[in-house]
Amino acid sequence: MKLIESKFITNHYISMKIPFLDLGATYSELQDDLDAAYQRVMHSGWYILGKEVKAFESEFANYCQTKHCIGVGNGLDALCLILRALEIGFGDEVIVPANTYIASWLAISSTGATPVPVEPNEKIYNIDPTLIEAAITSRTKAIMAVHLYGQTADMEPINRIAKKYGLKVIEDAAQAHGAKYQGQKAGSLGDAAGFSFYPGKNLGAFGDGGAVTTNDDEIADKVRVLANYGSRIKYHNEIKGVNSRLDELQAAFLRVKLVKLDEWNQRRRAIAGIYLQELSGLSGLILPYILDLSEPVWHLFVIRHPDRQQFQESLKASGIGTLIHYPIPPHLSEAYVEMNNLAGKLPITEAIAQEVVSLPIGPHLSESDCQFVIRSIKHLYA
Numbered sequence: 302m303k304l305i306e307s308k309f310i311t312n313h314y315i316s317m318k319i320p321f322l323d324l325g326a327t328y329s330e331l332q333d334d335l336d337a338a339y340q341r342v343m344h345s346g347w348y349i350l351g352k353e354v355k356a357f358e359s360e361f362a363n364y365c366q367t368k369h370c371i372g373v374g375n376g377l378d379a380l381c382l383i384l385r386a387l388e389i390g391f392g393d394e395v396i397v398p399a400n401t402y403i404a405s406w407l408a409i410s411s412t413g414a415t416p417v418p419v420e421p422n423e424k425i426y427n428i429d430p431t432l433i434e435a436a437i438t439s440r441t442k443a444i445m446a447v448h449l450y451g452q453t454a455d456m457e458p459i460n461r462i463a464k465k466y467g468l469k470v471i472e473d474a475a476q477a478h479g480a481k482y483q484g485q486k487a488g489s490l491g492d493a494a495g496f497s498f499y500p501g502k503n504l505g506a507f508g509d510g511g512a513v514t515t516n517d518d519e520i521a522d523k524v525r526v527l528a529n530y531g532s533r534i535k536y537h538n539e540i541k542g543v544n545s546r547l548d549e550l551q552a553a554f555l556r557v558k559l560v561k562l563d564e565w566n567q568r569r570r571a572i573a574g575i576y577l578q579e580l581s582g583l584s585g586l587i588l589p590y591i592l593d594l595s596e597p598v599w600h601l602f603v604i605r606h607p608d609r610q611q612f613q614e615s616l617k618a619s620g621i622g623t624l625i626h627y628p629i630p631p632h633l634s635e636a637y638v639e640m641n642n643l644a645g646k647l648p649i650t651e652a653i654a655q656e657v658v659s660l661p662i663g664p665h666l667s668e669s670d671c672q673f674v675i676r677s678i679k680h681l682y683a
Contacts, residue, residue, distance in 0.1 A: 318620045318622075319620060319621045319622060319661055319666075319670045319673065319674060320622045320661065321622035321623060321624050321659070321661050322501055322661065322662075322663045323663060323665050323666070324500055324501065324505075326663075326665035327505075327558070327664075327665065328507075330561075330665070331557055331558065331561065334557045335554055335557055338353075338550075338553035338554055338556065338557050339550065339553070339554075341353075341553060342549055342550045342553045343550075345549075347549065348548075348549045348550065349546060349548075349549060350529075350546060350549070351549045353549045353550075353552040353553040353556065354372050354546075354547050354549055354552040356552070356556060357370075357372060357547070357552040357553075357555050357556050357559070358370040358371065358372055358512070358552075360556060360559055361496075361512060361514070361555075361559065362514060364479075364486070364559060364562070365486045365487070365488035365489055365494075365514045366485065366486045366488075366489045367488055367489045367494075367514040367515060367516050368515070368516045368518070368521070369513075369514065369515050369516070369517075369518070369520075369521035370512050370513070370514050371512060371513045371521060371524045371525050371528065372510070372511070372512050372546065372547025372552060373510075373511045373512060373513060373524075373528050373545040373546065373547060374509060374510070374511060374528075374544075374545035374546060374547070375497060375498075375499070375509040375510060375511040375545075376404065376473075376475040376495055376496060376497025376498070376499065376511040377404045377407060377408055377497075377511070378511055378528070378543070378545040379494075379495030379496060379497070379511040379512060379513045380404070380405065380408035380409075380445075380471065380473060380495040381408045381411050381412065382495075382513060382524045382527050382528055382543075382545065383471055383493045383494075383495055383513055383515075383520070383524065384408060384409065384411075384412045384414065384443070384471070385412060385523075385527055386493070386519075386520050386523035386524045386527060387442070387443060387469050387471075387492070387493075387520070389409075389412055389414050389442045389443060389469075390412045390413045390414055391412075391413035391414070392413075392414075392440060393412075393413075393414040393415070393440055393441075393442045394414060394415045394416075394417045394438060394440040394441045394442065395409045395414050395415070395416055395417065395441070395442060395443045395444070395445055395471075396417050396419055396428075396433055396436050396437070396441060396443070396444045396445065397409060397416045397417065397418060397419070397428075397444075397445045397447075398418070398419060398421055398427065398428040398445075398446075398447050398449070398454075399418035399419060399420050399421065399630060399631070399632060399647045399649075399650040400420070400421040400426055400427075400428075400449070400630065400649070400650040400653055400654075401447045401449060401473070401627075401631070402447075402475075402626070402627055403627075403631045403634060403636065404473075404475070405445055405447050405473050405631075406631045406637065407636075408445075408495075409445065414442070415440075416631070417436050417438075417441070418631070418632055418640075418643070418647060418650075419432050419433055419436050420432055420647055420648075420649045420650055421449075421649060421650060421653070422455070423649050423653070424590040425452060425455075425590055425591075425592050425595075426449050426450060426452075426603070426653065427446070427447065427448070427449050427452065427453075427454040427455065428444075428446055428447065428454055428459070430454075430455050430458035430459050430462065431458075433459065433462050434462055434466075437462075437466055437468075441466070441468060442468065442469065443463075443468055443469040443470065443471055444459055444462070444463055444468055444469075444470050444471070445471045445472075445473055446459050446470060446471070446472055446473065446490075446491065447472075447473040447475075448472065448473065448474050448475075448476060448477035448480055448487050449476060450476060450589070450597070450599075450600055450601040450602075450603050450626070451476050451477055451480055451503065451569075451597045451598040451599045451600035451601060452477070452480065452589075452591065452592060452595050452597035453477060453480050453481070453482040453487050453490065453592075453595050453597075454472075454482075455482075455592060455594070455595075456470075456482050456483075456490045456491070457482075457483070457594070459491075460490075460491070469491075469492045469493075470490075470491030470492050471491055471492065471493055471494070471495070472487060472488065472490055472491045472493070472494035472495070473494075473495055474487045474488050474494045474495065474496050474514075475495065475496060475497035475499075475502065476497075476502065476503075476600040476601070477503075477598060477600065478496065478502060478503040478504040478562060478566075478598065478600075479503060479504075479562055479563060479566045479598045480595070480596060480597055480598045481595070481596040482594055482595050482596075483594050484596075488514040489514065489516065492515065492517055492520065493513055493514065493515035493517065493520050493524075494513065494514045494515070495511065495512075495513055496511055496512045496513075496514065497510075497511050498510035498511055498512070498547075498551065498555060502600065503562065503565065503566060503569070503598050503600050504555065504558055504559060504562050505558070506548075506551040506554055506555055507551065507554055508548065508551055509551075510547050510548065510551045510552075510555065511545075511547070512547065526539060526540065526542060527540065527542045527543065528542065528543065528544075528545040528546060529542060529544070529546065530542045530543070530544060531543075561664075564664075565664035566598040566599070566664075568663075568664040568665075569598060569599040569600075569662055569663065569664060570597075570598075570599060571668075572599070572602070572662050572663075572666055572668075572671050573589070573597075573599040573602055573662065575668070575671055575672070575675070576588070576602055576660065576662075576671070576674075576675065577589070579672075579675045579679075580604070580675060580678060580679075583678070583679070583682055584682065585606060585607050585608075586604055586605070586606055586678075587604060587605035587606075587656075588604055589602065589603060589604070599662055601626055601659045601662065602659060602660045602661075602662040603626060603657050603658070603659050603660075604657070604658060604659075604660060605653070605656040605657055605658070606656055606658060607656060609625075609655070609656055609657075609658050612658060612681070613658055615677075615681055616674075616677060616678070619673075619677045621661065621673075621674055621677055622661060623658050623659060623660060623661070624658075624659045625657060625658055625659065626657060626659050627654065627657075628654055629654065630647065630650045630651060630654050632644070632647060632650075633651070633654075660674060661674060
């Protein structure tokens with residue numbers, strides 16, 4: 302169906318602006334607690350690997366139902382450190398979703414290993430477990446499962462395949478803080494998981510930050526050493542490590558926000574529920590699908606539309622912000638020019654990239670704004 306212009310919307314609504322995500326509202330809601338956290342850290346005189354990081358690591362490990370959490374510099378570092386702790390490197394292969402943000406691939410490439418892309422299940426956008434075995438070779442060392450848009454990958458068959466072939470399972474949980482699969486939290490569904498605390502995440506810092514969670518004592522120990530210059534004791538460097546440490550101030554902020562995470566995720570679920578109910582049945586519009594075993598946290602609400610550009614432009618004219626997650630699959634990017642020969646061989650991924658568009662969602666999107674988005678979309682079909 303061809304979209305029509307939004308000419309009749311009133312001046313009141315034309316002047317109304319609904320950003321894709323309102324990050325400032327987070328500070329407004331938690332200002333007193335966040336200011337207190339700032340003062341606490343600043344007056345402590347201790348700004349690297351102090352009490353706040355230690356406390357957050359304990360609290361987030363408990364939240365994720367894991368034994369260990371190691372705070373690191375960002376989500377990409379988290380994945381890189383897991384791969385290094387598993388001694389994955391040159392000559393090795395890691396199975397990874399074809400449909401994902403490029404960071405999942407970059408982590409693998411940073412070790413010298415090769416990302417081996419597997420198509421997604423088109424309904425849930427995550428890696429299709431039925432296609433994984435065909436991609437396994439003698440060089441395969443791990444499967445990286447990405448919990449895209451806040452819904453976990455189908456982990457039971459993935460773990461079963463990994464056990465059959467002696468592979469490690471790494472979760473890219475950057476978009477899945479609090480998501481569950483069969484009642485179990487993201488971050489505890491594989492051998493280790495990497496989280497991002499980029500400001501726009503469900504649990505976001507006020508800058509960069511990340512974490513590794515795991516139930517494996519050896520992985521936790523290796524990640525902690527690798528992230529601190531390869532050192533347990535200052536000036537005693539056991540291995541060639543890096544500097545990737547969660548900032549003390551960001552840890553203090555994350556502790557404040559972690560207390561609100563479940564409530565905020567529930568607000569996201571409520572908004573997603575309204576979208577799913579109200580937008581159902583519109584011609585050409587494909588809505589998200591929820592896996593029976595999964596409890597998503599709706600980091601993003603991603604729909605598909607065959608005329609995405611005009612759809613976005615029409616919503617923009619109504620003052621509604623949208624984004625695309627993601628317009629260019631990794632195998633078609635300039636960064637992976639050596640894999641550009643896969644063009645056309647990953648058709649599901651390429652079709653998704655041409656049609657996906659993310660609608661506003663977040664814990665501070667009001668129901669009235671949500672309803673305005675819905676009315677604006679429905680008007681395009683009037």
